[in-house]
Ligand code: NAD
């Protein structure tokens with residue numbers, strides 16, 4: 003990946019406000035983004051906000067940010083949203099077409115922060131407008147990485163990673179891109195079960211897994227962090243974003259979450275990015291890029307009081323999801339779409355107390371193995387084929403769960 007200029011940069015040069023849309027506005031990433039937009043009314047104009055079904059929260063954000071358009075995925079909430087926005091002059095809609103309208107509206111930057119494969123179609127729609135995409139939704143790249151990257155190139159869209167590790171890599175890459183990079187290391191907090199035994203992990207409940215030591219995040223990614231699937235998804239994300247082969251990508255456990263990633267260069271130099279674990283930093287970076295957005299609300303890193311920074315090898319025996327994701331990264335293509343779909347179903351089942359914590363990864367592994375014969379021949383090279391494969395993989399995962 004090369005760093006380059008784009009429309010948003012030229013908007014800034016001309017002293018114009020950057021036009022920003024937020025898909026997934028009511029989530030953890032969406033709310034942090036909204037906070038930064040609200041703090042900088044002279045720099046940003048909010049175009050469209052989209053979310054799943056929370057009409058009250060979406061309307062509140064749309065009014066606060068003086069958005070032009072608000073969309074909910076859930077059609078049943080349309081009446082409520084219209085009522086809440088009545089008289090504000092903010093246009094709104096609900097249902098799949100409204101979501102697409104939000105993604106299509108002319109903007110300089112679209113924050114893609116819908117969780118899971120639900121974000122695929124709207125994010126791809128935004129990308130096809132040739133926008134700058136601030137990409138939080140990692141599942142897009144896991145499920146449809148090749149399609150995404152080729153469409154981004156075709157439509158001259160720029161992807162700015164928001165995931166903290168990928169923002170760290172992006173910030174640590176030099177102008178010539180990945181040509182002189184020997185390897186990239188992403189850090190992982192290790193999650194809430196880092197020091198737990200296999201037996202303890204086997205009995206982990208949703209409330210245990212939802213207690214992340216360093217980050218406050220949506221439920222799905224919090225569970226992914228506990229299984230370490232999140233780091234596996236992130237390796238696949240990095241593979242596509244930076245065009246680096248799997249052999250050159252690895253993860254290291256760093257419980258303090260201060261260093262987010264390290265880029266090793268061919269001359270022995272290692273460039274790492276450090277900041278306190280606060281998603282507003284990578285979000286601010288994506289909104290400001292290529293300039294830096296001043297963000298006084300973010301606490302500064304004080305190394306003397308951060309005490310000790312430690313690093314350890316991830317344990318793929320207690321956390322087999324990481325091994326599984328690495329295998330899938332090497333296999334590529336179909337397996338990656340299946341991994342993502344099966345993981346979404348398994349995480350949902352665990353949160354619903356239908357399966358145990360270790361069964362999350364076991365379900366994904368079994369789905370991958372069944373899919374090898376059952377789904378052979380489906381090539382995920384278009385949105386339609388990815389969605390078809392995703393749906394079939396979900397069916398298999400559900401039958402594995404039983
Ligand atoms: P979240 O669960 O807090 O929010 C998800 C958002 O997506 C909400 O606004 C919700 O309304 C919307 N949404 C869900 N289903 C939808 C649908 N079918 N149609 C339209 N909108 C829908 O999640 P989050 O923690 O904000 O994470 C969002 C994405 O960013 C995820 O892909 C996650 O992996 C990624 N990410 C998050 C963090 C973090 O710190 N939270 C860090 C890195 C990456």
Ligand code: MG
Pocket residue numbers: 165166167236
């Ligand atoms: Mg991350």
